[in-house]
Amino acid sequence: TAPLDGAPVPIGTAIGGTRVHVLDASLRPVPEGAEGELYAAGEGLAHGYLGDPGHTAERFVAEVSGPPGSRMYRTGDRVRRLPGGVLEFVGRGDDQVKIRGFRVEPGEIVAALTGLDDVAQAVVTAHRMSSGERRLVAHVVGAPGADLSPLALRARLMGKLPGYAVPALIRITDALPLTGNGKVDRNALAAADSRERPELNAPHREPGTPLEEAMVHLWTDHMELLGIGADDDFFELGGHSLLAVALITALKKEYGIDISPLDFYLDPSPAGLARSLEKAGLTL
Structure with a gap:
């Protein structure tokens, strides 16, 4: 692992009977000094993960320049090859x-x-x-x-x-x-x-009408958050345009009423949705 001060860590070279490759995202060798992902191959390489073919297929891939049929292991380590062949550890690529x-x-x-x-x-x-x-x-x-x-x-x-x-x-x-x-x-x-509610601008308010309560339940199901209030802002909860479309689609499926994205964005709260539905003639 990297030291606390973040300085690069030399990790040496391949040992006997093994091969290492420093590759880019397209499995092409990177130039000396450039950063890439470390792949290991050679006689000691395992055949895969026992009973886990999906993980095996993700991590064990065909070797780019080895004997026919050979495979290499994707380590997830980001490294660069220094002059003389020594590898320098940069960080973990699978943290992305x-x-x-x-x-x-x-x-x-x-x-x-x-x-x-x-x-x-x-x-x-x-x-x-x-x-x-x-x-x-x-x-x-x-x-x-x-x-x-x-x-x-x-x-x-x-x-x-x-x-x-x-x-x-x-x-x-x-x-x-x-x-x-x-x-x-x-x-x-x-x-x-899991299912934690962020701190928001507006004070938490319980729904005051059946329609507001229905909208809070709808948001709870789609946003996977507990404790949503009637005036909570969709975007401050971590919402985004794709999730907004999903909510609008769910409203049409449940109540047969179309809400435009503009109406939603102008008042992005359960209470706001309830008001839009009321204007469209829905009552519960």
Whole structure:
């Protein structure tokens, strides 16, 4: 692993009976000094993961320049080859996640957060929702005496990161959970990520009409968040255009009424949707 100061780590060269390749995303060798992903091959390579053909197919691929039928293993390590053949470890390539079609490096989000004076530690995870879509979640520990607000942190990140890389949910915590060997316990974080409600601008308000209540239930199902209020803003909850289309489609299927995207964007809350439906003549 990389040292705490982030300095590069030389990891040597291939040992006897093994071959290593430094390749780009198209499995082409990268020039000396350029960054690529490390692949290992040779006599000691395993045949795959026992009982896991899907994972095997993802990680064990045909070797680019080896004997006929040989395979190589995708390590997930990002390295560069230095003069003389020594490999230098750069980081992990499989930490990247895809958010709404964009590749996101959680480490860059962590760097943006910890670059703020009142943030001491941060970890960013990608929580997979039942729809298959991923939602970025940041776990933040404040500096001593800091009074952090999830909403304020999101606003500050908007000036540092593209919108798709700003976490949909920010959790402020006194300390990050650790495993027995002192590493961040990501399983504990994943359990906390599930169905958590972000802090919003508007005070939380319970639905006041049957139609508002129906809209809150609809949002809860589609956004996989508990505790949604009638006035909560769709975009502050981490919503985006594709999810907005899904909600509008669900409304038409459930109630037979078309709501235009413009109507939705002008008042993006459960109460706003209820008002639009009322204007269209729906009552419950």
